[in-house]
Amino acid sequence: MEQPATRSRASSSPLNRAVAVLALLAVPLLDRASRPAQVPPSPPPTIVIQEGVQRFAIPDCIPRKGDEASREVCRTVTQVLRADLQFENLFKFVPQSLMSAIPTMDPEAPNFTDWKGVGAGVLVVSRAQVTGGEATVEVRVHAVETGQAMLTKRYSGRTDNPRVFAHLASDDIMTLTQYRGVARSKIAFVSDRDAVPGRKTKEIYIMDYDGYNPRRVTVNRSLNILPNWSPDGRALAYVSYRRGNPDIFVASIYEGRSADLTGDKGGGAFAPSISPDGKRVAFASSRAGNMDIWLAGIDGSSPRRLTASGSLDTAPTWSPTGQEIAFTSDRSGSPQIYVMDTEGLNVRRLTTFGNWNDAPSWNPSKQFGEIAYTARLESGGFDIAVVDIGSRQVRQLTQGRGSCEYPSWAPSGRHLTFACGRGGKWQIAVADRLGQTITMLPAGPGKNEQPDWGP
Amino acid sequence: MTCRLMRAWVVLAMAASLAAGCGGKKRPAAVSTAPPSTSDSGGRTLPTEVPAPVETGPDVSSLGAETARGEDFTISNPDTGEGGPLEDIHFEYDSANLTDRARSALERHALWLQNHRDAKVLVEGHCDERGTVEYNLALGEKRARAARDYLANLGVGSERLRTTSYGKERPLDPGSNDAVWAANRRAHFNVSR
Numbered sequence: 001m002e003q004p005a006t007r008s009r010a011s012s013s014p015l016n017r018a019v020a021v022l023a024l025l026a027v028p029l030l031d032r033a034s035r036p037a038q039v040p041p042s043p044p045p046t047i048v049i050q051e052g053v054q055r056f057a058i059p060d061c062i063p064r065k066g067d068e069a070s071r072e073v074c075r076t077v078t079q080v081l082r083a084d085l086q087f088e089n090l091f092k093f094v095p096q097s098l099m100s101a102i103p104t105m106d107p108e109a110p111n112f113t114d115w116k117g118v119g120a121g122v123l124v125v126s127r128a129q130v131t132g133g134e135a136t137v138e139v140r141v142h143a144v145e146t147g148q149a150m151l152t153k154r155y156s157g158r159t160d161n162p163r164v165f166a167h168l169a170s171d172d173i174m175t176l177t178q179y180r181g182v183a184r185s186k187i188a189f190v191s192d193r194d195a196v197p198g199r200k201t202k203e204i205y206i207m208d209y210d211g212y213n214p215r216r217v218t219v220n221r222s223l224n225i226l227p228n229w230s231p232d233g234r235a236l237a238y239v240s241y242r243r244g245n246p247d248i249f250v251a252s253i254y255e256g257r258s259a260d261l262t263g264d265k266g267g268g269a270f271a272p273s274i275s276p277d278g279k280r281v282a283f284a285s286s287r288a289g290n291m292d293i294w295l296a297g298i299d300g301s302s303p304r305r306l307t308a309s310g311s312l313d314t315a316p317t318w319s320p321t322g323q324e325i326a327f328t329s330d331r332s333g334s335p336q337i338y339v340m341d342t343e344g345l346n347v348r349r350l351t352t353f354g355n356w357n358d359a360p361s362w363n364p365s366k367q368f369g370e371i372a373y374t375a376r377l378e379s380g381g382f383d384i385a386v387v388d389i390g391s392r393q394v395r396q397l398t399q400g401r402g403s404c405e406y407p408s409w410a411p412s413g414r415h416l417t418f419a420c421g422r423g424g425k426w427q428i429a430v431a432d433r434l435g436q437t438i439t440m441l442p443a444g445p446g447k448n449e450q451p452d453w454g455p
Numbered sequence: 456m457t458c459r460l461m462r463a464w465v466v467l468a469m470a471a472s473l474a475a476g477c478g479g480k481k482r483p484a485a486v487s488t489a490p491p492s493t494s495d496s497g498g499r500t501l502p503t504e505v506p507a508p509v510e511t512g513p514d515v516s517s518l519g520a521e522t523a524r525g526e527d528f529t530i531s532n533p534d535t536g537e538g539g540p541l542e543d544i545h546f547e548y549d550s551a552n553l554t555d556r557a558r559s560a561l562e563r564h565a566l567w568l569q570n571h572r573d574a575k576v577l578v579e580g581h582c583d584e585r586g587t588v589e590y591n592l593a594l595g596e597k598r599a600r601a602a603r604d605y606l607a608n609l610g611v612g613s614e615r616l617r618t619t620s621y622g623k624e625r626p627l628d629p630g631s632n633d634a635v636w637a638a639n640r641r642a643h644f645n646v647s648r
Binding site for chain 2: 111200202217225226241244245246266267268270271284286291312313314315328330337358359374382403405406422450451
């Protein structure tokens with residue numbers, strides 16, 4: 001028997017934010033949809049979804065009109081919403097075989113007894129219709145135990161990408177939990193799919209977290225690599241050889257602007273990493289004669305050198321607090337991960353196991369004090385590993401997939417992405433933070449690599 | 456957009472949920488670009504999922520112009536890394552040390568450069584595919600500098616020598632075996648006159 005799907009809000013502080021947001025966003029139920037826009041706000045919901053407690057039932061979306069366009073939107077919404085919530089790796093689900101035993105319901109009045117009977121704790125009812133080229137998708141989330149609506153949302157927009165309705169709904173449903181949803185997040189990556197014939201050019205792209213909707217960001221037909229998201233998700237720092245030398249640029253991807261961050265100072269500039277507050281960028285450059293970590297304002301102002309070890313120092317990544325930077329250095333004779341503060345002081349070595357540990361990515365959630373990196377754990381290939389900063393314990397996430405490298409955490413810190421492959425065949429993977437489920441994304445043609453998971 | 460305006464939009468545009476709240480985190484959802492929804496009861500408007508990417512933005516032409524500048528800079532045959540009067544030198548795995556064979560080649564290069572005073576060289580460091588992107592970019596830079604420093608010590612003016620690194624981004628051969636890797640671990644000399 002499932003636990004009741006309710007929980008008093010009371011003073012459970014981590015949930016207050018979600019509840020407050022719900023109070024703001026709660027919309028009237030469908031039967032009142034034709035009333036004037038001035039609707040008194042609904043009372044704050046007092047129900048939240050607890051990880052792993054209630055079982056989700058996500059029956060097929062119901063097309064409001066029987067036309068093919070509405071059915072098509074519904075098919076996508078059903079499929080993507082299920083995939084999104086499953087990917088969150090927090091919930092249990094009522095199997096489709098059990099759901100199909102329940103007769104098609106009136107979306108206005110689900111028979112909660114039926115749903116209780118198949119073990120559902122949370123019922124997600126969705127329907128869609130297409131009118132005049134615009135799709136409207138309505139999603140209601142009910143606590144089956146009480147029948148109470150926890151969330152009622154209407155999404156509308158063009159019909160060319162109905163996946164986004166499901167992504168929005170999934171992230172909205174996640175506001176009923178204590179976690180941030182991942183469905184609307186984007187992954188930036190590098191691909192040679194549009195390489196100029198006979199030239200080895202690469203461009204920067206972004207795609208949905210599930211690998212759909214890849215879109216090209218850079219169009220300069222040069223070598224563009226190492227993208228790194230700004231924390232607001234509106235800009236990407238990256239390295240471009242458009243002037244012949246590797247320099248760092250910042251693209252405001254939705255405005256189509258590109259700013260020159262490092263200038264053409266010689267020595268090149270690599271591996272940009274924007275600070276959690278979006279105000280600074282750490283990078284690697286040999287402009288002072290050796291490959292060191294540098295720090296500058298996001299506009300490139302006041303660059304200063306943080307390391308001067310005489311070894312190769314590169315691949316900086318910020319701690320969630322913005323007070324420390326992890327990086328790779330071969331000062332010990334082999335590449336290893338080190339941590340320092342933003343003055344370049346208090347340097348300490350983090351990895352001790354293995355003779356090649358590189359490309360660190362600091363988990364952005366303060367809940368997990370850990371750094372993912374690329375490790376050579378067996379002869380030949382590279383794999384993704386995660387080191388716990390406190391205990392120094394290492395867990396290996398990948399094995400036997402050729403080489404895997406370039407880990408990057410999702411903003412929630414509960415998933416990460418990396419690239420796996422060999423030679424010209426590289427593709428992008430996503431995994432939960434324990435590596436229990438690793439999925440290769442349908443990222444499209446070409447060699448796809450260097451993923452960076454952004455907001 | 457002011458907070459007051461934002462509040463007025465909440466019912467209509469709800470677009471950014473968590474994001475659109477005053478002082479909240481901003482996300483690329485259609486906060487400022489969304490036209491009002493025709494819904495009168497609180498739908499969220501999504502005319503486009505996010506604004507247009509760079510190539511259709513207003514500054515596309517500026518990106519294109521910068522590309523042209525980049526191409527103007529390129530020398531001899533930089534994209535294939537082949538050809539040119541100065542042969543590549545090669546390195547051991549994960550090393551920027553000059554081998555005896557590399558030193559001999561560099562001595563020939565220095566002689567050629569003494570006889571061609573108008574020639575300038577961009578030394579490109581390249582790596583094999585093993586190891587990470589960032590580390591190989593650093594290693595490629597170190598290889599290029601090792602070659603440059605040796606040429607400078609042989610009397611080639613440092614103003615004629617520049618370095619850059621392509622790491623493992625532009626291998627001569629995309630294959631995966633010892634012979635391919637050895638060929639890809641190199642410094643390439645881009646000569647301009």
